[in-house]
Amino acid sequence: MKEYKLLVIGAGAAGVTAAVAAARAGADRICLVDRDSCIGGVLNQCKHSGFGVGYYGEEMSGTEYAKRLDDMLTQAIDGGADIELRLGTMVTKITENRHAFLASQGCYEEVAFEKCLLASGCRETTLQSLCVAGTRPEGIYTAGEAQKMLNIYSRDVGDDIVILGTGDIGQIMARHYLDEGKNVIAMIEKSDAAGGMERNRRNIIEKYDIPVVLRSTIVEVFGDSHITAVKVRNLDSGEENIIECSTLITAMGLIPERDILDWDEKKQLPDWLTMCGNCDYVHDIVDSVSLQAERLGVTLAK
Amino acid sequence: MKKVIVVGAGLVGCFCARALSKYDIDITVLESNGDVCTGISKAGSGIVYVGYDSMPGTLKSRLCIDSCKDFAELCEILDVRYKKCGSLMVSYGKRADERLSKKLDHGRIGGIAGLRMIDREEATAMEPYLNPNISTALFSEETGTVNPWELCIAAYECAANNGVEFKFNESVCGIVREDEGFKVETNKDSYSADIVVNCAGIDSDKVRELCEKPQIRIVPTAADYLITDNSLSGYVNHIIFHEPEEKSKGLTIVPTVDGNLLIGATERQASAISTATAESGIGILKNLCSEIMPELPLNKIIRSYGCMRPNPYYVDEEGRLLEEKKSISELMLLEDNGLFSFIGVKTPGMTMAPELGRYLTEKVLGVLGDIRERSDFKPYRQGITRFKDLSDEERTSFVMKHPDYGKIICRCEQVSEGEIREAIRRGARTVEAVKRRTSAGMGRCQGSYCRQQIIKMLEEADERI
Numbered sequence: 079m080k081e082y083k084l085l086v087i088g089a090g091a092a093g094v095t096a097a098v099a100a101a102r103a104g105a106d107r108i109c110l111v112d113r114d115s116c117i118g119g120v121l122n123q124c125k126h127s128g129f130g131v132g133y134y135g136e137e138m139s140g141t142e143y144a145k146r147l148d149d150m151l152t153q154a155i156d157g158g159a160d161i162e163l164r165l166g167t168m169v170t171k172i173t174e175n176r177h178a179f180l181a182s183q184g185c186y187e188e189v190a191f192e193k194c195l196l197a198s199g200c201r202e203t204t205l206q207s208l209c210v211a212g213t214r215p216e217g218i219y220t221a222g223e224a225q226k227m228l229n230i231y232s233r234d235v236g237d238d239i240v241i242l243g244t245g246d247i248g249q250i251m252a253r254h255y256l257d258e259g260k261n262v263i264a265m266i267e268k269s270d271a272a273g274g275m276e277r278n279r280r281n282i283i284e285k286y287d288i289p290v291v292l293r294s295t296i297v298e299v300f301g302d303s304h305i306t307a308v309k310v311r312n313l314d315s316g317e318e319n320i321i322e323c324s325t326l327i328t329a330m331g332l333i334p335e336r337d338i339l340d341w342d343e344k345k346q347l348p349d350w351l352t353m354c355g356n357c358d359y360v361h362d363i364v365d366s367v368s369l370q371a372e373r374l375g376v377t378l379a380k
Numbered sequence: 381m382k383k384v385i386v387v388g389a390g391l392v393g394c395f396c397a398r399a400l401s402k403y404d405i406d407i408t409v410l411e412s413n414g415d416v417c418t419g420i421s422k423a424g425s426g427i428v429y430v431g432y433d434s435m436p437g438t439l440k441s442r443l444c445i446d447s448c449k450d451f452a453e454l455c456e457i458l459d460v461r462y463k464k465c466g467s468l469m470v471s472y473g474k475r476a477d478e479r480l481s482k483k484l485d486h487g488r489i490g491g492i493a494g495l496r497m498i499d500r501e502e503a504t505a506m507e508p509y510l511n512p513n514i515s516t517a518l519f520s521e522e523t524g525t526v527n528p529w530e531l532c533i534a535a536y537e538c539a540a541n542n543g544v545e546f547k548f549n550e551s552v553c554g555i556v557r558e559d560e561g562f563k564v565e566t567n568k569d570s571y572s573a574d575i576v577v578n579c580a581g582i583d584s585d586k587v588r589e590l591c592e593k594p595q596i597r598i599v600p601t602a603a604d605y606l607i608t609d610n611s612l613s614g615y616v617n618h619i620i621f622h623e624p625e626e627k628s629k630g631l632t633i634v635p636t637v638d639g640n641l642l643i644g645a646t647e648r649q650a651s652a653i654s655t656a657t658a659e660s661g662i663g664i665l666k667n668l669c670s671e672i673m674p675e676l677p678l679n680k681i682i683r684s685y686g687c688m689r690p691n692p693y694y695v696d697e698e699g700r701l702l703e704e705k706k707s708i709s710e711l712m713l714l715e716d717n718g719l720f721s722f723i724g725v726k727t728p729g730m731t732m733a734p735e736l737g738r739y740l741t742e743k744v745l746g747v748l749g750d751i752r753e754r755s756d757f758k759p760y761r762q763g764i765t766r767f768k769d770l771s772d773e774e775r776t777s778f779v780m781k782h783p784d785y786g787k788i789i790c791r792c793e794q795v796s797e798g799e800i801r802e803a804i805r806r807g808a809r810t811v812e813a814v815k816r817r818t819s820a821g822m823g824r825c826q827g828s829y830c831r832q833q834i835i836k837m838l839e840e841a842d843e844r845i
């Protein structure tokens with residue numbers, strides 16, 4: 079059985095930066111695992127600009143940021159860093175006696191480790207989890223899935239779009255669709271102001287004049303095989319409106335992905351486990367992920 | 381060779397086809413949808429009932445009891461996951477114990493094994509999160525659960541392996557009596573048959589009336605369900621049946637074979653045939669949950685879904701309801717000279733389905749006369765190996781032999797590329813069909829992570845054809 083000093087689960091901004099920082103600070107036998115076939119995590123689906131100002135001092139797209147991570151990792155490994163990169167590999171389980179099970183094409187393997195850095199990113203809140211009434215048709219996507227459809231699979235989502243949630247991801251998708259000539263009918267937001275970063279609100283909602291329906295949520299979905307409309311309710315007055323649409327994008331926020339931990343949420347994490355990046359808490363910008371990861375990487379090398 | 385047409389590929393149609401295929405008969409199943417198990421069967425609670433709910437002595441009660449006895453063995457033969465988790469029936473309020481003893485009496489008369497009253501202490505030890513305001517509970521050791529899709533697909537694959545022909549996207553729109561037998565017309569084709577077996581679920585009355593006068597009509601009602609993610613699997617160990625005080629629907633909680641909790645089911649008026657859920661229904665379920673399992677974290681719900689209940693009523697020849705208030709509770713198999721119609725098979729239809737197949741086959745053989753039993757009937761069927769269900773040792777050797785099984789596509793349910801490819805090889809043509817065969821997309825993220833990858837695999841498969 080292979081034995082690693084440090085197992086890093088997830089090779090997004092958090093995992094890659096932490097692994098390199100740990101190696102630079104003297105750690106060896108590091109294993110960096112990601113189920114994707116390339117490093118970068120969620121950055122790979124972000125073709126828009128707005129990354130890197132805080133960490134690299136220049137603005138770039140998500141994919142360019144991922145390229146920087148790739149260069150940094152390659153350089154470190156070429157320079158002798160003891161990092162074994164295992165792509166296309168999913169960690170399916172970690173146990174209390176510090177073993178991990180890795181699944182990849184043709185291989186299911188048990189490895190041992192001393193420390194583990196969980197950098198598995200986050201998942202999105204789905205419409206289904208809100209128990210919205212009505213049918214369950216096609217044409218409903220989380221913003222992340224919609225972004226993948228756009229930037230990775232080149233698949234169309236439809237033309238008349240309602241977006242639930244006004245966070246950054248929702249706004250970025252809205253801008254993209256408007257630039258493509260699609261119709262963003264409305265963004266629905268439950269609080270009393272649009273969410274997201276100030277710069278996004280200014281450059282997207284305000285600049286494009288997107289109708290935002292505040293203090294409201296979607297309470298019913300219509301359409302048999304494909305979505306045809308949603309029912310929107312004002313949370314204060316109870317007033318309801320039906321909005322016809324061909325697509326519903328949900329951008330309702332992210333939840334740290336810690337599936338792999340069997341531990342009860344109330345129980346303390348074991349001292350050999352550290353969390354980093356979006357898996358620790360949701361970071362608005364990648365730069366803050368990189369900074370946190372760098373710091374934790376150095377600590378883990380001790 | 382004699383020819384039998386089965387209308388509808390739900391649980392009843394698939395098990396009828398499988399049972400008939402033991403004999404030297406030419407069988408075709410006509411299904412209006414693109415896959416099996418898309419009607420009522422897809423959305424049931426998946427409970428294998430022991431049979432104390434039905435009136436003792438009725439056909440329904442007999443078939444349910446007989447079917448339940450053989451269920452474990454059947455699931456073994458069909459390679460279907462089956463969990464004999466047992467059930468606990470509880471009731472609150474003044475006449476709670478009386479309601480439970482009545483059920484126990486039904487069970488005793490029917491000779492059902494493993495049934496006994498337990499006290500509060502024992503019940504709450506079994507189910508620590510249960511509202512403890514009970515004096516007794518009815519424990520049934522033999523109650524179990526399966527995934528209804530899995531069961532239906534297994535029956536279908538077994539029948540198909542035995543030569544039954546399944547025609548999808550063919551909706552029966554005409555049944556004409558001929559000198560000998562029938563002509564069955566669909567939107568695409570027409571077929572001659574000696575016998576027609578109508579298992580059209582919610583539309584079984586309409587299908588029968590294609591060539592018969594009205595006798596029973598179905599008035600559908602709707603039901604809502606909630607599902608939690610599989611992190612709550614230790615929360616509820618047995619199926620919980622809550623018997624309500626009034627004549628309303630109680631709550632049922634099922635710890636499924638997939639590790640989720642299924643919470644259901646309401647009953648409400650339905651304006652149209654639709655599987656839409658209602659806000660009111662979802663609200664009722666949440667309220668009942670907080671009464672019966674007060675600590676159940678409702679934020680672990682990953683989706684809701686709805687389905688139709690087919691309630692049969694007697695009508696006159698013009699189709700007017702005869703007894704407006706009461707829906708027929710007995711199982712209805714109508715026989716009209718070679719046309720057999722199961723009209724509105726309700727709970728416990730999934731449990732009974734294997735016995736219904738056998739029962740129907742006897743009747744069909746009675747009409748067709750001397751038919752040989754096939755010596756080459758294959759009762760077995762092999763399911764798709766699930767990465768998730770393998771032990772670590774099994775995974776190691778299995779993945780070595782089948783490399784695609786190491787590539788996880790659905791992260792929540794840990795479904796591998798190998799499983800998805802196998803489902804496609806067996807005929808799955810939509811994301812939904814893949815989901816039913818592999819559980820991919822059934823978890824917390826509801827497919828938002830894996831759907832696009834599965835679509836890609838389906839497209840690749842289409843190109844190859």
Ligand SMILES: Cc1cc2nc3c(=O)[nH]c(=O)nc-3n(C[C@H](O)[C@H](O)[C@H](O)COP(=O)(O)OP(=O)(O)OC[C@H]3O[C@@H](n4cnc5c(N)ncnc54)[C@H](O)[C@@H]3O)c2cc1C
Nearest residue numbers: 088090091092112113119120128169198199355356363364
């Ligand atoms: C749509 C979107 C738009 C954004 N826009 C901006 C922006 O404009 N500017 C900005 O600065 N920031 C932006 N961000 C935020 C920033 O991109 C993220 O905070 C950051 O990239 C998160 O990095 P991470 O490493 O924590 O997670 P991720 O990038 O999600 O990486 C986690 C990795 O872990 C892997 N993984 C998970 N579980 C396992 C397992 N069991 N086994 C193996 N591998 C596993 C995953 O495959 C993934 O590669 C955006 C984020 C999103 C989602």
Ligand SMILES: Cc1cc2nc3c(=O)[nH]c(=O)nc-3n(C[C@H](O)[C@H](O)[C@H](O)COP(=O)(O)OP(=O)(O)OC[C@H]3O[C@@H](n4cnc5c(N)ncnc54)[C@H](O)[C@@H]3O)c2cc1C
Nearest residue numbers: 388390392412419420421424425427552581728729730731
């Ligand atoms: C809410 C609910 C919960 C239940 N829970 C349980 C349970 O826990 N345990 C249990 O044992 N039972 C349960 N049942 C009962 C069980 O699910 C049903 O009895 C069973 O699924 C009925 O199957 P079916 O084949 O008759 O109907 P269906 O599954 O509806 O099949 C009928 C098929 O016929 C097709 N069809 C219709 N018209 C035509 C046409 N003209 N041409 C071609 N095809 C046609 C339809 O497309 C459909 O596929 C439950 C039922 C309900 C409603």
